[in-house]
Amino acid sequence: NAGVMQNPRHLVRRRGQEARLRCSPVKGHSHVYWYRQLPEEGLKFMVYLQKENIIDESGMPKERFSAEFPKEGPSILRIQQVVRGDSAAYFCASSPDSRYTEAFFGQGTRLTVV
């Protein structure tokens, strides 16, 4: 019974490149959440998605960032034209319903922009 799977675990990108982060939720979970964590800081909410729908993207920067959760396949967080400030750990969490009391987190993707 696999948990939330994120890949890659580590990603290095040069400034201006694109970063694509993948998240496969727990089997049967249809709700996915993305968080960003800077060193020594808490988790900042970015976006909440259900299958094929963005429910809340209030925490996501307006430019360069996008997210999707297609009917088939993993959820993707895409960062275009990365800058040094995008360097962080990005965590994905999933839940079986919209009123989740327990979120299951993946191991995160650590993005480093050089």
Place this chain on the structure above:
Amino acid sequence: GQSLEQPSEVTAVEGAIVQINCTYQTSGFYGLSWYQQHDGGAPTFLSYNALDGLEETGRFSSFLSRSDSYGYLLLQELQMKDSASYFCAALTGANNLFFGTGTRLTVIP
């Protein structure tokens, strides 16, 4: 906006009891969760309080007072492996989980 305040660091002795406080201010509130995160690891769920009062799960207990917008996590019989960061998180009316800034707990022998 949403804000959850926690102490940034706490140090306690192995075998002792430690309490980590969390005060919150959110638009819409369903309950308060606590997560543990070891360095380099994923946050893992510890507890959830929807109602006022104390919830006990083994060595860990969590308390909520809605009228005071306040909760705490109580860790008893501290072990070295409890050294980690602890986050409170509020489940808000928008069905989002907003996290506090985290408390880094260091357990010393």
